[in-house]
Amino acid sequence: MNGIVIIAHAPLATALKTCAAHVFPERAQGLLALDVQADAPAERTLDLAREAVARLSDTPLLLLSDVMGATPCNVATxxxxxxxxxxxxxxxLLAGVNLPMLWRAVSYQHEPLDALVARALQGGSQGVRELE
Structure with missing residues (x-):
């Protein structure tokens, strides 16, 4: 089973994890969230990220971040x-995390990492639609 780590601007990472755990409570243990605080130095945030993923040692990891080029994504990189x-x-690592992407990733968390990445990208892009 792959670990999924969300690194995003506070409080987005925790909010996404909470939504995923609501729909998939049995998968919550393989899902980590790191909220990047506005005033936190990037080095400290990286230390926290390292500590968090250490709990998932020897597990393939899918890192999800919110905005490419922003501090959370830079830390994830x-x-x-x-x-x-x-x-x-x-x-x-995928940037641009959204709830459909996360739900798709959690749904297919058991697949090989390359397949999981493809599923997550597909869920993220297909979850964005103009309606009416």
């Missing part, structure tokens, strides 16, 4: 690089 440098190549 640094985390991904650190994981790969430590020999944990089983980690991927």
């Amino acid at each position: 640094q985390l991904l690089r650190a994981l790969r440098a430590q020999g944990q190549g089983q980690a991927r």
